[in-house]
Amino acid sequence: MRWTAARWNLPLLAPPSILQMSGHALHGTTGVERYRIRFWCLNLYEGTGQLAIAGQVFPIRPGYASLTVPDRDMEYRYEGRAHLVWTHFHPAAGAGTVPIPVMQDLGRDFDRIRAEIVDATGVLHARPERAAAKLWDVLWRLVERSAPEHPAVSHAALRSALAQIDRRLTEAISIAALAEELEISQTHLNRLFREAVGTTVSGYIRRRRVARAHHLLIHSTLPIRVVGVQSGFPDPHHFNKAIRRELGRSPKRVREQARTFDSSPCPD
Structure with missing residues (x-):
C-alpha cells in the first residue's frame, strides 16, 4: 500500500477529549525517537524525516500532518531539528467512524490549520470544551480535504x-x-x-x-x-x-x- 492511501478509522461523530497539546515542540535532537502510546496523536510538522509505524514508512516534510493511533510501535527519524505542533486525545467512545489519512500534505492549508491548533492550545486549560470543538473542526477538515482522493x-x-x-x-x-x-x-x-x-x-x-x-x-x-x-x-x-x-x-x-x-x- 502506498503511504498516501493509508487510512485509520477515526471515531469522529462527537467531539474528542484532549489530554495534552503543544503549540511549539522541538524534536530531532536526540536521535531516533521510539514510542508506543495509549492515545491518538495529531502532529503538524515543520521539519524533514520519516515515521515508521509497524514497518510501514511515511515521509515527514514541512507542511505535513500525521495521525497515529494507540498501541502501535512508532519510530521517528528526523533529518536535523524539527518543530512540531501536536495534540494527544481520545476520540468520543461509541462514536461512528470516518476514514482519515495517516499522513497527508496540507499544502496551503497548513498555516491555517496550525494556527487553529495553536489557538486551541491557548484555551485548553481555561476552556477545554472550546479547545475540543476547535480540534474536532480541524479533524473534520483533515477528513474532508482528503475525501476527493477517494x-x-x-x-x-x-x-x-x-x-x-x-x-x-x-x-x-x-x-x-x-x-x-x-x-x-x-x-x-x-x-x-x-x-x-x-x-x-x-x-x-x-x-x-x-x-x-x-x-x-x-x-x-x-x-x-x-x-x-x-x-x-x-x-x-x-x-x-x-x-x-x-x-x-x-x-x-x-x-x-x-x-x-x-x-x-x-x-x-
Whole structure:
C-alpha cells in the first residue's frame, strides 16, 4: 500500500477529549525517537524525516500532518531539528467512524490549520470544551480535504446526494426518494457513502445534523428548541435524545460546559 492511501478509522461523530497539546515542540535532537502510546496523536510538522509505524514508512516534510493511533510501535527519524505542533486525545467512545489519512500534505492549508491548533492550545486549560470543538473542526477538515482522493467521491450521484443533503438538512429526508431522484438503488447509494465517508446515508445525515446543532449550541445564543429546528430536529424530545446519544449529554449541558470554566486540568 502506498503511504498516501493509508487510512485509520477515526471515531469522529462527537467531539474528542484532549489530554495534552503543544503549540511549539522541538524534536530531532536526540536521535531516533521510539514510542508506543495509549492515545491518538495529531502532529503538524515543520521539519524533514520519516515515521515508521509497524514497518510501514511515511515521509515527514514541512507542511505535513500525521495521525497515529494507540498501541502501535512508532519510530521517528528526523533529518536535523524539527518543530512540531501536536495534540494527544481520545476520540468520543461509541462514536461512528470516518476514514482519515495517516499522513497527508496540507499544502496551503497548513498555516491555517496550525494556527487553529495553536489557538486551541491557548484555551485548553481555561476552556477545554472550546479547545475540543476547535480540534474536532480541524479533524473534520483533515477528513474532508482528503475525501476527493477517494474514488467514491468522484461519483456524480454521491456528489449530488451530499449537496442535496446539505441544502435540505432541516427538512425530512427520505433516503428512498433521494436514491430514486439520483436514479440509483438505495443499496448502491449506501455503498457509496460507506466507501467515501465511512457511514450510511442515514448515519451521514445524523452526523451533519448533530455537528450543526453542536456548533449552534456553542457559538450562538439561540434557544435550544430553535437550535433543534435549525439542525433538522423539529421534535424537542427527538433532538434531546439524539444529542445525548451522540455527544453523551443533553443539549443544555453541552451549552453550559462550553461557557463555563472546567476545574479539571489536562494531565501532564
